[in-house]
Structures are given as structure tokens and as C-alpha cells.
Amino acid sequence: MDHALEPPPETLAAWFHAAVDLALEHVGALQDQPAHGPAPNAAELAAAGAPIPEQGQDPRPLIARLIRDWVPKSFTTAGPGYLAYIPGGGLPTAALADLISGLTNRFIGVAAAAPLLVRLEVAVLRWLLDEFRFPAGARAVLTSGGSVANLIAMAAARDRTVGEEVGRGVVYVSNQIHHSNTKAAHVVGFRRAHVRQLPVDAQFRLRLDALAAAVAADRRAGLLPAVVIANAGTVHSGAVDALPALADFAARERLWLHIDGAYGACFQLCAEGRRRLAGIERADSLSIDPHKGLFLPYGTGGVLVRDGADLRRPFAQESAYLPLAVNDEALQDFTDASPELSRDFRGLRLWLSLQTFGANAFREALAEKLELAGRAHAAVAAIPGLEVVSPCDLSLFAFRVARPGADGDALSRELLARVNARQRVFLSGTLLEGQFALRVCVLSFRTHAERIDEGLVQLREETARLLRSAT
Numbered sequence: 001m002d003h004a005l006e007p008p009p010e011t012l013a014a015w016f017h018a019a020v021d022l023a024l025e026h027v028g029a030l031q032d033q034p035a036h037g038p039a040p041n042a043a044e045l046a047a048a049g050a051p052i053p054e055q056g057q058d059p060r061p062l063i064a065r066l067i068r069d070w071v072p073k074s075f076t077t078a079g080p081g082y083l084a085y086i087p088g089g090g091l092p093t094a095a096l097a098d099l100i101s102g103l104t105n106r107f108i109g110v111a112a113a114a115p116l117l118v119r120l121e122v123a124v125l126r127w128l129l130d131e132f133r134f135p136a137g138a139r140a141v142l143t144s145g146g147s148v149a150n151l152i153a154m155a156a157a158r159d160r161t162v163g164e165e166v167g168r169g170v171v172y173v174s175n176q177i178h179h180s181n182t183k184a185a186h187v188v189g190f191r192r193a194h195v196r197q198l199p200v201d202a203q204f205r206l207r208l209d210a211l212a213a214a215v216a217a218d219r220r221a222g223l224l225p226a227v228v229i230a231n232a233g234t235v236h237s238g239a240v241d242a243l244p245a246l247a248d249f250a251a252r253e254r255l256w257l258h259i260d261g262a263y264g265a266c267f268q269l270c271a272e273g274r275r276r277l278a279g280i281e282r283a284d285s286l287s288i289d290p291h292k293g294l295f296l297p298y299g300t301g302g303v304l305v306r307d308g309a310d311l312r313r314p315f316a317q318e319s320a321y322l323p324l325a326v327n328d329e330a331l332q333d334f335t336d337a338s339p340e341l342s343r344d345f346r347g348l349r350l351w352l353s354l355q356t357f358g359a360n361a362f363r364e365a366l367a368e369k370l371e372l373a374g375r376a377h378a379a380v381a382a383i384p385g386l387e388v389v390s391p392c393d394l395s396l397f398a399f400r401v402a403r404p405g406a407d408g409d410a411l412s413r414e415l416l417a418r419v420n421a422r423q424r425v426f427l428s429g430t431l432l433e434g435q436f437a438l439r440v441c442v443l444s445f446r447t448h449a450e451r452i453d454e455g456l457v458q459l460r461e462e463t464a465r466l467l468r469s470a471t
């Protein structure tokens with residue numbers, strides 16, 4: 001029998017070398033690639049969706065087509081001009097880690113199956129817990145992203161606060177919350193009608209007076225106020241909620257404080273970010289997203305929980321067919337802190353990147369992003385015809401076209417289209433208080449001053465042109 005799934009080593013080597021050469025060629029050209037690729041045509045969509053063949057083929061032509069023709073027909077999320085949504089970049093060391101973990105394919109869901117590999121991931125988790133100043137006894141787990149991190153946090157919060165009474169439990173969020181949190185609250189059993197979306201102040205921060213009033217009203221109605229979710233950087237305008245005040249309130253009212261730091265929490269690694277995120281260390285649970293704030297490729301988030309027992313409560317279960325469970329500081333069964341059993345070796349992506357570059361390289365890159373975004377915020381505020389509509393708490397802010405008597409929404413949308421059409425930077429938009437605003441988010445490790453300055457020049461030119469044509 002022909003063991004088709006086991007090609008000889010020299011064939012594999014040829015495939016791998018071809019793929020690595022092509023992928024590195026792509027990475028080397030990122031500086032010159034348009035900030036977002038063209039849409040694919042119908043023939044390309046048909047080719048990508050072609051039926052799966054019964055007989056195999058040399059993958060090299062497919063890989064070449066994939067990397068050269070298909071990958072570029074997408075947002076250039078890995079490039080320096082990507083300032084839309086939430087960038088991250090995709091450190092190549094994480095791709096190296098994925099190659100190794102894919103080829104070696106060890107099982108790390110339970111510690112007994114690969115103690116050294118689990119130990120390595122636990123070391124990364126401990127480092128994260130220390131960076132966020134979580135106490136001894138805190139636990140963390142890596143997830144596929146911020147959404148699953150928020151889901152795990154909600155499960156921990158439910159079991160600690162209301163448990164089987166979840167039907168009467170209430171969750172408090174601001175109207176700027178990322179929708180993954182409301183999804184998570186619902187998935188773990190909170191009723192949709194019991195997720196209170198509360199108003200924000202002029203800086204888009206959850207209003208404490210509204211929170212206090214809502215909690216009091218719910219107590220009077222016989223409900224069980226359970227969780228408040230704060231933002232360490234909202235996705236819409238980058239706002240950081242008043243974390244110390246919210247932590248005080250949560251402690252007083254015995255609410256679980258979850259902080260969604262998927263976008264912003266990793267700024268904690270640099271001194272300036274730590275200052276701006278003061279209070280984050282008081283969370284009962286904190287979501288982070290290394291595929292944003294630590295520049296990894298998509299697929300790595302994480303959640304930190306102040307009391308490790310809370311993280312384990314919803315998930316730890318024995319199963320007769322698995323090796324005996326362990327539960328100590330150094331070796332953890334990751335499946336006991338997550339709905340997942342089998343999973344990829346996420347820790348290696350972080351570990352190899354941190355070992356290769358050192359933590360300080362991340363601190364410096366994050367400080368650079370804060371500085372670049374702050375400068376861009378001031379520069380946009382000075383462009384005639386534009387108004388910034390949010391502060392720049394971290395590295396994200398929003399702005400719009402302000403022209404008395406004109407349709408600001410239409411002009412703002414048109415400005416976004418014109419700036420993006422120049423292909424050097426790619427911005428996105430959102431609604432703030434019902435009005436359309438453009439957003440800038442500086443987070444890729446590949447974005448530096450030159451690209452920001454180039455984008456600002458283009459923004460200035462396009463704004464002037466737009467306003468001239470609108471008169």
C-alpha cells in the first residue's frame with residue numbers, strides 16, 4: 001500500500017522550503033503592499049471554492065497561488081499601514097512556533113501528556129500574571145482570542161456570584177462594550193433582558209451614577225446584581241473606564257469586576273501604559289489579546305482570574321479515560337480552566353517570541369504606539385474641518401468631519417473612502433452617539449512614525465479637497 005500521507009523527508013523539505021521562501025517574500029514586500037487589497041473577482045472566488053479532488057497533487061503551485069494571488073486580496077492586516085479595527089501585525093516568531101508545534105504535534109491539554117511543554121506555557125502565564133500585578137493564587141489560561149476569554153470570564157463570574165440562580169443575575173456594561181461580552185453573558189445563562197447597557201460620559205466611560213442607580217433598582221426588584229464589565233480600551237474610541245472607581249464600587253456592592261482588555265490591556269507592559277491603566281490589577285477577571293497587544297498572529301487571547309479556584313470552578317472535571325489530573329502552580333491541566341480539551345500549543349507562540357526578542361522589546365514597541373497615537377491625535381485635532389470626538393486614552397481615537405450646516409456623517413464616510421483609496425493607510429469607522437466617526441488605531445509592531453506622518457499628510461490633503469468640493 002502506498003502511504004500517501006507520509007511523503008519522504010526530501011519531498012517534505014522541498015515543500016517547506018518553497019512555502020517559507022514564498023511567505024518570507026510576502027513579508028518582505030509588506031511595506032509596499034497596498035494597505036488593503038482589491039476585492040477578488042468571480043473567477044478567483046470560484047477557483048478558491050473549487051471542489052476537493054480525490055487524487056492529490058504537488059502543493060507547491062497551490063501554495064504559490066495562495067500566497068501571491070489570494071492572500072493579497074484581503075485587508076493587509078499584517079502591514080504597517082493597517083490602522084483599522086484593531087491591528088496586531090503577526091510576529092514571525094509565532095509562525096515559527098506554529099511550524100514547530102504543528103510538526104511535533106504534542107498534546108498539551110493535560111500536564112501529564114507533555115510536562116515540559118505545559119511548564120513552558122505556565123511560565124508565560126505566570127509572567128503575564130506578574131505584569132498585571134495579580135496576586136499569588138491567581139490563574140490564567142490562553143484562549144483562541146478575546147471573545148473566548150470573555151466567555152471564560154463570564155462562566156467564572158457566574159459560578160462565583162449567582163451559580164444556579166443565574167436567571168435572576170444581572171450584568172452591567174456600558175453602551176460601548178464589545179459585543180463578545182454580551183454574547184458571553186448570554187451563553188453562560190444570563191438573560192438578555194438582564195444585561196444592562198448603561199450610558200457613558202463625554203469621554204465614553206461608563207457612568208458610575210448610572211451604574212449605581214441600575215444596581216439599586218435591580219436590588220429593589222429582587223434581582224441579583226452580579227457582574228460589572230469595564231473596558232480597558234473600548235473598540236469604538238479606545239476609552240479606558242474609570243477603573244479604580246469601578247473597582248471600589250464593585251467591592252462595595254460585592255459585584256464581580258471583569259475588565260475587557262482585549263484591545264488595551266497589554267499597554268500595561270510599558271510604564272506610560274501602566275499609568276494610564278491604573279486599577280486594572282484590581283479586576284476579578286481580565287481579558288487580554290496577545291494577537292493584538294503583543295503583536296501575535298490571530299489565534300491567541302488569554303484570561304487572568306484573581307482567584308484560581310474561580311477559574312477552575314466551571315471547568316474542572318475528572319474523566320476516567322484521561323491521565324490523573326494535576327493542580328499545582330507549576331504544572332496545570334489547561335482543560336481545567338477552559339471548555340477546550342484538545343487545542344493548539346499557544347504558549348509556544350508567546351514563549352518563543354518573548355525568548356527571542358526579550359520582554360523589553362515589547363515594552364518599547366508598546367510605548368512607541370502610545371506616542372505615535374498621541375501625536376496623531378494632536379495632529380488630527382489641528383486639521384481644519386476635522387474634530388476629534390474622543391480623547392486618546394491609549395492608541396485609538398475617533399474623529400469626524402465637522403462643518404456647520406453640512407451632513408457630517410456623509411462627509412465623514414466620504415473622507416474615509418478617499419483616504420483608504422490612497423492605499424497607504426487603512427482606517428475604519430464606527431458610530432459614536434449615533435454619529436459616524438473615523439477611527440485610527442495604532443497597534444502593529446510594523447507601524448512607525450514615517451507611515452503615520454504619511455497618513456496624516458494624506459488625511460490633510462483629502463480633507464481640504466473634500467471640503468473644497470463640498471462648498
Ligand SMILES: Cc1ncc(COP(=O)(O)O)c(C=O)c1O
Pocket residue numbers: 086144145146147148178180233234235260261262263289301
Ligand atoms: C475590546 C474588545 N473585546 C473583545 C474583542 C474580541 O476579541 P477577538 O476578536 O480576539 O475574539 C475585541 C476585538 O477587537 C475587542 O476590541
